[in-house]
Amino acid sequence: MMGIVGVTILAFAAIVISSEVLGHHVERQLATIQTSYMPKLDLEPELDADLERIARGFQDAVATHDPDVLRETSELRTRFDEELDAAGTAVDPRAARDLKDALNAYYDAAYDVSRRMMADETGEGLVAAAKAMQAKQARVSERIKSTAAIDRRALAGAFAESVRAEARARNYQLWIAVACLGSILGLSFVLSRDLIVAVSTLSKGLRRFGEGDFRQPIELAMRDELGDLAAHANQMAASLARLDAARARAETALKASNRELEAFSYSVAHDLRAPLRGINGFSHALMEDHADKLDGSAKDYLNRIAGAAGRMGELIDALLAFSRLSRAELQRKTIDMTRLAESVVEQLRSSHPDRKVEFVNEPGVEGFGDPTLLRTVLENLLGNAWKFTGKRDGARITFGTAVSEDATERAYFVGDNGAGFDMEYASKLFAPFQRLHSANQFAGTGIGLASVQRIIERHGGRIRAEGTLDQGARFEFTLPKPKEGAFSC
Amino acid sequence: MLSQSILLVEDNADDEILTLRALKKNNIVNPVIVAHDGVEALEYLFGTGAHAGRDVAEQPQLVLLDLNLPRLGGLDVLRRIREDERTKLISVVVLTSSKEEEDIVRSYSLGANSFVRKPVEFDRFTDAVKTLGLYWLLLNESVARRRATGG
Numbered sequence: 273m274m275g276i277v278g279v280t281i282l283a284f285a286a287i288v289i290s291s292e293v294l295g296h297h298v299e300r301q302l303a304t305i306q307t308s309y310m311p312k313l314d315l316e317p318e319l320d321a322d323l324e325r326i327a328r329g330f331q332d333a334v335a336t337h338d339p340d341v342l343r344e345t346s347e348l349r350t351r352f353d354e355e356l357d358a359a360g361t362a363v364d365p366r367a368a369r370d371l372k373d374a375l376n377a378y379y380d381a382a383y384d385v386s387r388r389m390m391a392d393e394t395g396e397g398l399v400a401a402a403k404a405m406q407a408k409q410a411r412v413s414e415r416i417k418s419t420a421a422i423d424r425r426a427l428a429g430a431f432a433e434s435v436r437a438e439a440r441a442r443n444y445q446l447w448i449a450v451a452c453l454g455s456i457l458g459l460s461f462v463l464s465r466d467l468i469v470a471v472s473t474l475s476k477g478l479r480r481f482g483e484g485d486f487r488q489p490i491e492l493a494m495r496d497e498l499g500d501l502a503a504h505a506n507q508m509a510a511s512l513a514r515l516d517a518a519r520a521r522a523e524t525a526l527k528a529s530n531r532e533l534e535a536f537s538y539s540v541a542h543d544l545r546a547p548l549r550g551i552n553g554f555s556h557a558l559m560e561d562h563a564d565k566l567d568g569s570a571k572d573y574l575n576r577i578a579g580a581a582g583r584m585g586e587l588i589d590a591l592l593a594f595s596r597l598s599r600a601e602l603q604r605k606t607i608d609m610t611r612l613a614e615s616v617v618e619q620l621r622s623s624h625p626d627r628k629v630e631f632v633n634e635p636g637v638e639g640f641g642d643p644t645l646l647r648t649v650l651e652n653l654l655g656n657a658w659k660f661t662g663k664r665d666g667a668r669i670t671f672g673t674a675v676s677e678d679a680t681e682r683a684y685f686v687g688d689n690g691a692g693f694d695m696e697y698a699s700k701l702f703a704p705f706q707r708l709h710s711a712n713q714f715a716g717t718g719i720g721l722a723s724v725q726r727i728i729e730r731h732g733g734r735i736r737a738e739g740t741l742d743q744g745a746r747f748e749f750t751l752p753k754p755k756e757g758a759f760s761c
Numbered sequence: 762m763l764s765q766s767i768l769l770v771e772d773n774a775d776d777e778i779l780t781l782r783a784l785k786k787n788n789i790v791n792p793v794i795v796a797h798d799g800v801e802a803l804e805y806l807f808g809t810g811a812h813a814g815r816d817v818a819e820q821p822q823l824v825l826l827d828l829n830l831p832r833l834g835g836l837d838v839l840r841r842i843r844e845d846e847r848t849k850l851i852s853v854v855v856l857t858s859s860k861e862e863e864d865i866v867r868s869y870s871l872g873a874n875s876f877v878r879k880p881v882e883f884d885r886f887t888d889a890v891k892t893l894g895l896y897w898l899l900l901n902e903s904v905a906r907r908r909a910t911g912g
Contacts, residue, residue, distance in 0.1 A: 542829055545858050549879055550775035557782055 283452030290448050294441030301434030309427045311362040315355070316420035322352040323412055326379065330386045337390050342383070349379050359420075367419040374415045378408035470498045478505060486513035530599065537595050544588055552581040590719035594704060597726045602642045604731075606754065609637040609646075609684065613671040616650045620658045629661060634672030639682065640754045645727045652720040653686040653747050660690035660745065674748050681733065681750045689744040693737075701737050724749075766792045768821040770802040770838065771856070772830050776879055780825065780856075794821065799833025802826075803841055806848050817847055824853045826873075836871060843872045 326348045333342035352375060356368055385405045388398055470492055477490030486509045492502035555578040559571065566574070610633055617631045639646060654669060661667035669688045676683035693701070704722040721737075724747075728735045732752045739745035767784070771777045777795055784793065796802035802824075804810035808817040824842065828835035835855065842848045855876040 542858060546773055546776070549779070549858070553775065553779035557779065560786075 280456055283449075283456060286448050286452060287445060291441065291445050294437070294444055298434055298438045298441060301430065301437050305427070305430050305434065307360070308362050308430070309422060311359040312420055312422050315359050315363070316416060318355055319352065319416045319420060320413070322348065322355060323375075323409070323416065326352065327382070327409060330382045334386050334389045339390070342386055342390070345379075345383070349375065363419055367415075371412070371415040371419045374408070374412045378405065378412045381405040381408050466494075467498070470494055474498065474502055474505070477502070481505065481509045481512065484516065486510070486516065533595065534599070537592050540588065540592065545585065548581050548585055548588075552578050552585070555581070587719075591704075594719050594723050594726065597645065597648075597723055597730070600642075600645070602645070602730060604641055604754070605643055607639045607641065607643055607646055609639040609650075610635055610671075612639075612643075612647060613637075613650055613654060616647070616654045617658075617669070619651075620655065624658070627658070627662070627667070629658060629667040629669055632668065632670040632672075637671075637673055637684065639684070639751050641731045641751050642727075645730075646751075649724050649727050649749070650686070652724045656720060656747075657686055657688035657690060657745070660692070661688050662690070664690055676750060678750070681752045683748060683750045685746055685748045687744065687746040692741050692743045692745050693739040694741050695739060698737050698739065702735070766794055766819075766821045768794050768796060768802065768805060768824045770796045770799070770824065770830065770835065771827045772797050773827070776827070776856075780879075791822065798831040799835065799838045802830075802838050803833065806842065806851075807845070820848060820851055822852070824851055825856055825877075826853055827856045827879075829858070839871045839873060 326345055329341065329345035329348050333339075333345065353372060356363065356371065359368075381401070382405050385398070385401050388401070473492055474490060477488075477492075480486075480488065489506040489509065490502045492499055494502070555574045559566070559574050559578075563571070613633055614631075617629075617633075621627070621629070650671075654671070657669040661669065667689065669686070671686050672684070674683035674685045702721050702725040704719055725735050728749045728751070733750040735747065735749040737745060737747050767789075769777065769780060771780060781793060781795075784790075794805060796805055801811065805812045805815065806817070806820065808815040826835045826838060830838070839853055839855070842851060842853060849872075852874045853872070855873045856879050857876050858879050
């Protein structure tokens with residue numbers, strides 16, 4: 273960057289200096305024309321006029337016989353000299369001297385002739401003097417011509433030279449400008465090539481970081497802004513690598529604890545169930561094989577033993593199923609929720625053919641999630657609605673969509689007009705093994721809603737319950753919509 | 762050649778008693794050999810160890826196999842049964858005690874013919890036996906025996 277700025281400054285300086293130098297040359301040429309030729313342009317007629325005035329001065333003096341007038345001619349001569357001097361260097365000094373000498377010779381002769389004529393002198397001598405004087409005047413005229421004449425060829429030459437000089441100056445400027453531009457272009461090409469290489473190195477490195485590969489830092493030996501950027505990116509990558517390592521450790525720990533949990537669940541299933549099978553099996557055996565020796569209350573106790581054991585088995589199953597919900601991989605698909613609800617209710621009807629329940633199902637409801645797990649959700653919610661409307665005439669269960677405040681999710685509800693619950697205990701609804709009704713009123717493991725909540729949360733949704741004791745309950749849950757382009761087939 | 766016997770591989774004494782009782786209740790009176798762990802089961806099937814010298818040409822009609830066994834697990838026993846020419850045709854019904862185990866059997870697909878949840882649920886047990894094509898065989902045998910003894 274600094275290189276380009278430097279070269280640009282140098283180029284401007286070169287252009288300014290060169291134009292300054294060449295401008296001076298042109299100006300010198302023009303000054304020569306001004307000093308050598310301009311003063312001469314009017315010199316000849318002026319000197320001629322002066323000479324004429326001097327001659328007339330003498331004639332006036334002779335005509336008037338006034339000695340003052342004669343004396344005044346001296347001023348006219350001075351004026352002639354001054355005008356000649358004013359031409360300065362434009363006039364060759366030797367020629368000027370000759371001209372002055374000629375003028376003095378004429379002036380002296382004219383003065384002498386005029387004085388003699390004013391004295392009324394006549395005769396051959398005077399006539400000769402007058403002729404000599406006229407010759408001298410003619411000589412002055414000639415000298416004026418030769419001295420003040422302008423050498424037109426030289427003037428044209430000088431003018432042409434100045435024009436040529438200017439043209440040359442323009443040419444030089446052009447070439448200097450072209451050279452400067454060329455070097456700027458060349459330098460910026462070299463610099464931009466470095467820049468492109470640097471940016472590409474940076475970009476590759478950042479992409480590597482983006483892909484989670486932090487092993488190799490970005491190597492960019494530049495001491496400018498890009499070098500700083502690379503250094504910052506490397507710092508960021510180092511922090512990310514530390515975080516990544518920490519996350520990997522946490523993940524390993526989590527996996528280990530998940531494995532432990534699985535092993536624990538498995539041993540719970542096994543070790544708790546084995547004695548249970550014994551209790552259950554032998555009470556059945558006792559009942560079947562020795563029924564004749566048992567009275568009514570003994571049979572009742574045996575039934576209770578078997579029932580309790582069976583119930584404990586169910587609880588163990590439910591707990592295991594619940595823990596399995598947290599581990600199973602989600603297989604999300606677009607699901608016809610209406611049909612799913614319908615099939616769950618059909619199942620309920622077929623297992624409870626004695627029940628009369630009105631089911632209001634909203635058509636065309638769609639959902640996006642794991643089909644097996646969402647079936648579990650509806651089985652539990654509709655199953656609960658079924659169960660808790662068991663003591664109601666005109667039982668009615670509703671499934672449909674609810675209003676969602678968030679555009680990225682859909683909301684659903686399952687409502688019933690059953691036993692309901694006290695909102696005071698609503699927070700306990702979703703905790704495992706929490707039940708709001710006694711087992712005598714409504715059977716259940718107390719794990720259903722906990723499972724539902726776990727499933728909905730694993731999908732990234734929420735669930736809440738509203739209820740009024742003896743009026744009914746309404747469960748509302750949300751499921752995120754599929755992300756753009758993530759529609760499943 | 763397959764005999765009419767059943768090999769029950771079960772380490773839990775209560776389950777053993779209940780299973781034997783269930784078989785009897787269902788009129789399945791084939792001789793039942795009980796192995797108490799995986800190693801013992803394989804020793805019986807291949808005539809080694811405690812069962813050295815047994816005629817291995819005579820193999821059980823059915824193996825009722827528990828999964829969670831000491832020394833050698835049920836799935837390993839199953840694998841060995843399917844790997845060996847002498848035993849690979851034996852019907853194996855896996856005894857499971859939870860849905861978890863049923864999932865394991867499904868995912869291993871090691872060639873179990875069926876599985877039955879413990880304690881033996883007799884409706885399902887009979888179904889399993891039926892689908893194996895063994896039901897009538899077992900039943901006929903039991904019927905034949907009953908006739909022989911009763912007649």
